[in-house]
Amino acid sequence: MILYEVRITIDQSLTDEYRVWLDAHMHEIVALPGFEFAEMLREPADAGRAVFVCHYWLEGRDALEHYLREHAPRLRADGIARFGDRFSAERRVLELERRIGGR
Secondary structure (H helix, E strand, O other), X not given: OEEXXXXXXXXXXXXXXXXXXXXXXXXXXXXXXXXXEEEEEEEEEEOOEEEEEEEEEEOOHHHHHHHHHHOHHHHHHHHHHHHOOOEEXXXXXXXXXXXXXXX
C-alpha cells in the first residue's frame, strides 16, 4: 500500500470554509480508482494558521501514478481557484513497509 500525504496550511480565518470544502474534496478523491480510504488529521494551530494533514491510502504505486497524471491537476486547480494564495500544500509519498496491530 501507498500513503499519499498532503499537509495543508491555511489562514485561521478560513478554517471552517476550508474544512467543508476539504471534506467534499477528499470524498471525491477516495471515489477514484485505486484509493482505499482517507483520513483527515489536524495539527494544533500555529501563529494564525490552521494545519490539516490528509492521508490517502492507495492500493499501489500504479494507482498513485494514475491519480497524479489524470486527476491531480484538475483537483488541485479547484483548491487554488477557491482559496488562492491563502493556503499552501506539501506532499509526500510513503510506502507501507509493515503493519503492526489491527484496525
